[in-house]
Amino acid sequence: MDNLALENINLGHGSGGRMTRDLLDNIIFKTFNNPYLNQKHDGSIVKFKGEIAISTDSFVVSPIFFKGGNIGELAVHGTVNDVAMCGAVPKYLSLAFIIEEGLKIADFVTIVNAIKKAADASGVLIITGDTKVVERGKGDKIFINTTGFGEVHPKGSIATDNIKVGDKIIINGSIAQHGMAIMSERQGLEFESDIVSDTTNLNFLTNKLLDVFGNKIHFFRDPTRGGLSSVLSEIATDINKGIAIYESKIPLEKQVAAACEILGLDPMYVANEGVFITIVDSSIENEVVALMRKDSKGKNTSCIGEVTGDHPSKVIMHNTIGGKRIVTPLIGEQLPRIC
Amino acid sequence: MKYLSEYRNLEATKSYLRLIEKTVTRNWNIMEICGGQTHGLVKNGILDLLPEKVQMIHGPGCPVCVTPLNLIDKAIELLENDVIVCSFGDMIRVPGSKKSLLEAKANGGDLRILYSPLEAVKVARENPDKEVVFFAVGFETTAPANALSVLHAQKEGLKNYSILVSHVLVPPAMEAILDDKFCTINAFLGAGHVCAIMGYEEYKPMAEKYKIPIVVTGFEPLDLVQGIYMAVAQLEKGLHQVENQYARVVKEEGNKAAINVINEVFQIGNRAWRGIGEIPNSGYVLKAAYKDFDAESKFGISNINAPENSDCIAGEVLRGIKKPHQCSQFGKACNPSNPLGAPMVSSEGACAAYYHFSDTLISSE
Structure with missing residues (x-):
């Protein structure tokens, strides 16, 4: 416990020796306390029924604390959601930290607690992990990698091959909140707002959709980095069919729209963390929307468009004044404009 | 979002588009000066909604x-x-x-x-x-x-x-464009935000000298179609005045x-x-x-010089002589991931606006 009286993480915490062990015992094992992790072995052995879905993601967000969450819950939600988007039920997560020396131990504890809370709420266990410490300047406070393992839902069949002309594209909520929440706290962008990140787990809602509608749910995808535009463009290219969307149907909070307007950013390219789209058979459009709207993660659900036989590989947005435009994927980072 | 949603109103925009249609009898080339206007025209699909007789030429108003x-x-x-x-x-x-x-x-x-x-x-x-x-x-x-x-x-x-x-500065660029022997421009949409700072008194002698209508215009869809209508109405009547469409922001002085x-x-x-x-x-x-x-x-860096890429026709695009998709490199060697010139990079650049939003790409395939 001695070294935890220290204020900051130092290189000793990543040495693999006594200090590492103390850090793990006093923070990691204590917090995540489960039979798999408690074996304190190099890895864990788990049982799965049938096919498994695996997804990995690294989290490097800056700042690490932002309105609506921190890097810890993001690291859980991001990977849980990626597994869920495969049409699977997330069960287990691995958890690896790369910590820059000097990180406050109090901050580390806050992040670990957020991970625990998010994992519990998502119904997943942390079953293996790793902690490395790098010299100051060789990281940015803390990076987290998580890998998620899930059982493919017995009725799930999620693949781009299933998407056909006429399918409806449904989104569960308002776009651009996470990206704008992060943006509002970045250095050099002086604007204050109450926009909070939408980071949350989506697995129970996607599972429910598969429970009820089975293989009529053709596809899931969460538009994180690159935003809704990038994801739709990728899908259109992959399926070699057209996608038509309607600007007026895309949920966007007034405050987020205003912040994007001020900063000259297009919300269609801004990152989300609690948003997913599902592409479904047109026969179940209304039922899917009704079911999703009843769920706390889908109150603003909206059918935003459909898959079409026209303009293959292209996404066309119909805007509020009756014009049309091509929606293209984001090329590098979205950059604020001069005037 | 007041002053924004009203200017993205479908019915009001359509009514101005109908007015333009009704008013126009001849071919007119109108240059929007500002890259923000180009972006607004292309992003909102207005270029496709205008009558064929009204051609928008994209001006040099992209600072990048x-x-x-x-x-x-x-x-x-x-x-x-x-x-x-x-x-x-x-x-x-x-x-x-x-x-x-x-x-x-x-x-x-x-x-x-x-x-x-x-x-x-x-x-x-x-x-x-x-x-x-x-x-x-x-x-x-x-x-x-x-x-x-x-x-x-x-x-x-x-x-x-x-x-x-x-x-x-905008006015000298407008004059340079008008003095160009290839110039085919009949009217300008003045750059709304530049005029918010500078006013529009200085445009009056220019409108008089070159006999060209100048309509100070905003950036939202309704602003743009109203500005275009005002320019077309002047052209059809043979007028060459300075008008202010963007009066909610721009004062004459x-x-x-x-x-x-x-x-x-x-x-x-x-x-x-x-x-x-x-x-x-x-x-x-x-x-x-x-x-x-x-x-x-x-820092003694005044002497640094650099030649332009000879494959890039940015100069002709910026002067309104060519449209972005008329460039042999457009969407091929030159795209936003690998831009040959600045207009393909900036969100206000005409080439990027065409690449991202225009259906010229649809028809080309």
Whole structure:
């Protein structure tokens, strides 16, 4: 416990020796306390029924604390959601930290607690992990990698091959909140707002959709980095069919729209963390929307468009004044404009 | 979102489109000066909703696009010599002769993307042992804030702050376009935000001299179609007046306080425009009293020169002689991931606007 009286993480915490062990015992094992992790072995052995879905993601967000969450819950939600988007039920997560020396131990504890809370709420266990410490300047406070393992839902069949002309594209909520929440706290962008990140787990809602509608749910995808535009463009290219969307149907909070307007950013390219789209058979459009709207993660659900036989590989947005435009994927980072 | 949603109203926009249709009897070429207007026209699909007789020509009003290549090389030179360079965002991906600011940052340069030059003064205050340079590009719109940053730095006695000036002015560019022997432009949509600062008194002699209507216009769909209608109505009646569509923002005399700040710090000087060349009296340079804040002389980088890429027709696009998709490189060798010229980079650049939003790409496939 001695070294935890220290204020900051130092290189000793990543040495693999006594200090590492103390850090793990006093923070990691204590917090995540489960039979798999408690074996304190190099890895864990788990049982799965049938096919498994695996997804990995690294989290490097800056700042690490932002309105609506921190890097810890993001690291859980991001990977849980990626597994869920495969049409699977997330069960287990691995958890690896790369910590820059000097990180406050109090901050580390806050992040670990957020991970625990998010994992519990998502119904997943942390079953293996790793902690490395790098010299100051060789990281940015803390990076987290998580890998998620899930059982493919017995009725799930999620693949781009299933998407056909006429399918409806449904989104569960308002776009651009996470990206704008992060943006509002970045250095050099002086604007204050109450926009909070939408980071949350989506697995129970996607599972429910598969429970009820089975293989009529053709596809899931969460538009994180690159935003809704990038994801739709990728899908259109992959399926070699057209996608038509309607600007007026895309949920966007007034405050987020205003912040994007001020900063000259297009919300269609801004990152989300609690948003997913599902592409479904047109026969179940209304039922899917009704079911999703009843769920706390889908109150603003909206059918935003459909898959079409026209303009293959292209996404066309119909805007509020009756014009049309091509929606293209984001090329590098979205950059604020001069005037 | 007041003053925005009203100007994105479907019915009002359609009614102006019908008015344009009803009014127009001949072919007219109208140039929107500002890149923000180009972006609005293309993003909202207005180009396809206009009658064929009304052709929009995209003007040079994209500050990123007209900033000469050698200015980018100068900023990179600073970045590679331990200077903290602060810049507006869309400048950083524009290719210089060897690399972009973004690539120079990846190589270890300390580049900061800011929304306001006053933030750069703060960076200078917080880093007293470092030199801090703000890349002061833009039209008259950004000039007041850039000038104000100099006044703030002076007041605070900051010796480590300077600006790399590449300020250009709209009216001389309009005259240069009108004097071009290939010019086919019948009317201008004036740049709303530039006029918010400068007013529009100075356009009156130009409208008279060249017998050309100038309609100061905003950026939302309704602004744009109303501005186009006003220009078409004048052309059909044979008028050549200066009108103000953007009256909710623009006053005839402009913003006096902002103009005073500009005049305190800057004076008119010659400026090179990327793709167009040098235009006399077409930009701002720092006054002698503020020469200590001139990064070019402070760091001795005035001599850096760079040739333009010969495959890029940005100059013709910026003068309205060619449309982006008429370039043989458009969407092929030149695209937003690998831009040959600035108009493909900036969100206000005509080439990027066409690439991202226009259905010229649909019809080409």
